[in-house]
Amino acid sequence: xxxxxxxxxxxxxxxxxxxSKDGLAGxxxxxxxxxxxxxxxxxxxxxxxxxxxxxxxxxxxxxxxSVLGLDLSEKMIKExxxxxxxxxxxxxxCGLQEYEYPAESWDFVxxxxxxxxxxxxxxxxxxxxRTLKPGGVFLFNIEHPVFTAGVNQDWIxxxxxxxxxxxxxxxxxxxxxxxxxxxxxxxxxxPLYWPVDNxxxxxxxxxxxxxxxxxxxxxxxxxxxxxxxxxxxxxxxVTEAEPPQEMLDIPGMRDxxxxxxxxxxxxxxxxx
Amino acid sequence: xxxxxxxxxxxxxxxxxxxSKDGLAGxxxxxxxxxxxxxxxxxxxxxxxxxxxxxxxxxxxxxxxSVLGLDLSEKMIKExxxxxxxxxxxxxxCGLQEYEYPAESWDFVxxxxxxxxxxxxxxxxxxxxRTLKPGGVFLFNIEHPVFTAGVNQDWIxxxxxxxxxxxxxxxxxxxxxxxxxxxxxxxxxxPLYWPVDNxxxxxxxxxxxxxxxxxxxxxxxxxxxxxxxxxxxxxxxVTEAEPPQEMLDIPGMRDxxxxxxxxxxxxxxxxx
Numbered sequence: 001x002x003x004x005x006x007x008x009x010x011x012x013x014x015x016x017x018x019x020s021k022d023g024l025a026g027x028x029x030x031x032x033x034x035x036x037x038x039x040x041x042x043x044x045x046x047x048x049x050x051x052x053x054x055x056x057x058x059x060x061x062x063x064x065x066s067v068l069g070l071d072l073s074e075k076m077i078k079e080x081x082x083x084x085x086x087x088x089x090x091x092x093x094c095g096l097q098e099y100e101y102p103a104e105s106w107d108f109v110x111x112x113x114x115x116x117x118x119x120x121x122x123x124x125x126x127x128x129x130r131t132l133k134p135g136g137v138f139l140f141n142i143e144h145p146v147f148t149a150g151v152n153q154d155w156i157x158x159x160x161x162x163x164x165x166x167x168x169x170x171x172x173x174x175x176x177x178x179x180x181x182x183x184x185x186x187x188x189x190x191p192l193y194w195p196v197d198n199x200x201x202x203x204x205x206x207x208x209x210x211x212x213x214x215x216x217x218x219x220x221x222x223x224x225x226x227x228x229x230x231x232x233x234x235x236x237x238v239t240e241a242e243p244p245q246e247m248l249d250i251p252g253m254r255d256x257x258x259x260x261x262x263x264x265x266x267x268x269x270x271x272x
Numbered sequence: 273x274x275x276x277x278x279x280x281x282x283x284x285x286x287x288x289x290x291x292s293k294d295g296l297a298g299x300x301x302x303x304x305x306x307x308x309x310x311x312x313x314x315x316x317x318x319x320x321x322x323x324x325x326x327x328x329x330x331x332x333x334x335x336x337x338s339v340l341g342l343d344l345s346e347k348m349i350k351e352x353x354x355x356x357x358x359x360x361x362x363x364x365x366c367g368l369q370e371y372e373y374p375a376e377s378w379d380f381v382x383x384x385x386x387x388x389x390x391x392x393x394x395x396x397x398x399x400x401x402r403t404l405k406p407g408g409v410f411l412f413n414i415e416h417p418v419f420t421a422g423v424n425q426d427w428i429x430x431x432x433x434x435x436x437x438x439x440x441x442x443x444x445x446x447x448x449x450x451x452x453x454x455x456x457x458x459x460x461x462x463p464l465y466w467p468v469d470n471x472x473x474x475x476x477x478x479x480x481x482x483x484x485x486x487x488x489x490x491x492x493x494x495x496x497x498x499x500x501x502x503x504x505x506x507x508x509x510v511t512e513a514e515p516p517q518e519m520l521d522i523p524g525m526r527d528x529x530x531x532x533x534x535x536x537x538x539x540x541x542x543x544x
Contacts, residue, residue, distance in 0.1 A: 146418055149531075151465050156428070193423050193467035200514050200529040220532070221493070225510040235507045238497040242472050257472040259421075260492070 004214050005051075005073035013210035023054045028253075029141060029241035029262050033112070036237055036266045038137045040064045043107035046131065048096050048124075048140075049114030053080030053089065059108070060086040070094045101127040109138045113262070116143035119203065119217050121224065125231045134271040138233065144240060144260040148218035149199045153207040155191035155255070194259035224263065233267035240264070276486050277323075277345035285482035295326045300525075301413060301513035301534050305384070308509055308538045310409045312336045315379035318403065320368050320396075320412075321386030325352030325361065331380070332358040342366045373399040381410045385534070388415035391475065391489050393496065397503045406543040410505065416512060416532040420490035421471045425479040427463035427527070466531035496535065505539035512536070 004010050018026035024034070041063035047056050050069030059067045067088055071077050072095040080091045096111075096118060109128050118124055128138050147153060202223060205216045228235065241262035243253050276282050290298035296306070313335035319328050322341030331339045339360055343349050344367040352363045368383075368390060381400050390396055400410050419425060474495060477488045500507065513534035515525050 146468060146471070156465070156467070193428070193469045194471075195428070195465035196418060196468055196531045197465045198529070199418070199466075199531050200512075220512055221510065221535075222512045225507075229507070229509065235497075235501070237501065238493065240472075240492055240494045257470070259468050259471050263493075 003072050004212060005071075005076055007212060010210050010212040010214075011073075011075050013212075017210075019054075020052060023052070024058060027054075028243045028247055028256065029264065031244045032239055032241055033139070033141055033264055036139050036239070036264060037062070037110075038108055038139075040108060044105065046070070046106045046109045048099075048109060048111035048128075050080055050091065051076050051112070053084035053091060055110055055112055056080070056089045056091070057084035057086060059110070060088040064088060064108075066090070068092065070096070070099055072096070096124060099127075101131040103130050104133045105131050107133055107136050109136070111138075111140040113141055113143070115140055116148055116216050116219070121217075121219055122227045122231070125227050125233070129231045129233065129269055132269045134269055136269050137236075137266060138228075138269070139264075139266045141241070141262050141264050142219075142224065143216065144263045145199070145219060145221045145224070146194070146196060146259055147261045148205055148216055149196045150259075151195040151197050153205065153209075153216070156193055156195050157189040157191055159189055191255055191258070221263075224265065228265070228267050232269065234270055235265070235267050237264065237266040275344050276484060277343075277348055279484060282482050282484040282486075283345075283347050285484075289482075291326075292324060295324070296330060299326075300515045300519055300528065301536065303516045304511055304513055305411070305413060305536055308411050308511070308536060309334070309382075310380055310411075312380060316377065318342070318378045318381045320371075320381060320383035320400075322352055322363065323348050323384070325356030325363060327382055327384055328352070328361045328363070329356035329358060331382070332360040336360060336380075338362070340364065342368065342371055344368070368396060371399075373403040375402050376405045377403050379405055379408050381408070383410075383412040385413055385415070387412055388420055388488050388491070393489075393491055394499045394503070397499050397505070401503045401505065401541055404541045406541055408541050409508075409538060410500075410541070411536075411538045413513070413534050413536050414491075414496065415488065416535045417471070417491060417493045417496070418466070418468060418531055419533045420477055420488060421468045422531070423467040423469050425477065425481075425488070428465055428467050429461040429463055431461055463527055463530070493535075496537065500537070500539050504541065506542055507537070507539050509536065509538040 014020055024030045040059050042065050045059040045064045045067040047067065047069040050056050050071050053069050056067045056069040065088065069080060069089060069091045071093065074093050077091045077093045096114065109132060115121060115124065132138060200220060202218050202220055205218050207214050207216055240260040241264060243256045247253050286292055296302045312331050314337050317331040317336045317339040319339065319341040322328050322343050325341050328339045328341040341352055341361060341363045343365065346365050349363045349365045368386065381404060387393060387396065404410060472492060474490050474492055477490050479486050479488055512532040513536060515528045519525050
């Protein structure tokens with residue numbers, strides 16, 4: 001995983017997102033993720049990619065006995081310690097692929113918006129399965145395959161379509177280029193649709209996020225779900241994040257109803 | 273369900289599809305659907321939307337004790353009786369929503385490419401759950417949400433992008449309309465990407481398939497999977513249909529790697 005979250009510019013932009021400023025209440029998926037949490041009273045909780053530590057803090061508030069928040073980014077861990085410190089919580093700079101995953105040690109493993117940076121999802125599943133106690137729950141939120149298979153992970157806008165047309169109509173395009181929609185400047189570009197391509201070619205996707213080039217990993221739905229089943233997990237919930245009614249007036253939020261961005265998955269290691 | 277399969281023109285076109293002419297071997301998803309069938313020796317099998325009866329015949333060949341194939345289309349049932357008759361198989365003209373679903377009567381229920389015509393998926397799940405014996409399996413293949421949420425359920429082609437651009441650049445477009453890519457005629461149109469829109473607005477989609485206007489129903493992945501879990505099923509497989517290597521040289525088949533078209537789901541009614 002490229003540690004983009006240690007990049008200064010990216011980190012500053014990230015700090016401006018509503019999920020950073022307002023925590024769980026600022027995250028559009030929280031109203032769906034929250035009810036998927038199991039009861040945490042007296043439980044041991046592991047957070048893979050804890051970021052600012054909002055979910056760790058929530059777990060502690062729910063009565064968790066101990067919480068370990070891991071993040072590859074030093075900046076994130078520093079922020080988590082400043083914002084969401086708690087006597088029950090330990091924060092540690094550590095990547096998902098470096099953690100030791102001791103056998104049958106955790107009641108609950110949570111991972112929010114991290115797994116789409118991991119190429120080998122199956123290796124994470126295998127380790128999480130091992131580190132969970134029997135009956136333990138793994139809950140994660142991953143970028144949706146429709147999102148990660150999006151061309152440049154962006155909409156096609158009216159002007160983008162214009163650019164494609166420019167290619168198609170050749171010389172004529174040069175003559176009219178002064179009129180191209182993307183050169184009008186200052187206009188709000190209207191998303192036409194969400195373009196999906198190369199769905200069955202999982203792997204690295206170069207995207208632009210918060211002003212930086214960011215590498216993500218596309219996984220098919222088959223990989224995401226069959227990987228869990230093949231590792232012995234039982235699926236308890238598969239839910240696509242949909243913005244709540246009260247957020248729909250935030251600019252751009254209605255477009256979130258046009259294509260899925262996040263996939264919430266809850267699975268359990270069976271008691272034998 | 274509009275019974276498009278009783279429409280003469282549609283039916284004739286359908287007869288020309290390789291899945292109609294060549295049966296299971298001509299269906300791109302069969303290599304993935306087949307291994308999801310449970311052992312059928314001595315079992316009772318219900319096929320919801322049996323079409324030409326290929327899956328009924330396969331079940332009989334696998335040793336099923338009895339097979340009931342239902343289809344809303346008289347033409348399909350006539351064809352099934354002609355092509356795939358077997359002493360173990362009963363074919364009946366009956367819609368999925370009209371069938372009585374007697375309690376705990378079937379070991380295996382299969383449904384191939386029919387559920388995307390059904391608005392109330394949950395009602396079907398509830399009835400299938402009831403009609404399965406404990407331990408029974410429900411296996412279905414439904415059009416993938418990425419496919420049913422596709423704008424007009426078609427690619428955006430170079431020329432389509434040109435049309436959008438024509439809107440965007442206004443008057444200039446009129447001047448160059450003689451040059452528009454979609455008027456060049458005879459050229460093979462290159463798919464640019466698969467456009468997704470209105471994903472979270474399930475319901476009717478008007479599409480064009482085999483030369484006819486066909487109404488389908490878009491369901492989100494959440495509806496498809498949570499509906500099963502909420503009705504008590506255990507998920508055993510979720511697999512996206514991907515054309516096999518040996519079919520990739522069929523014209524257009526490589527584009528099937530660019531977006532998912534079908535979702536194969538296997539679930540079980542638990543023994544209590």
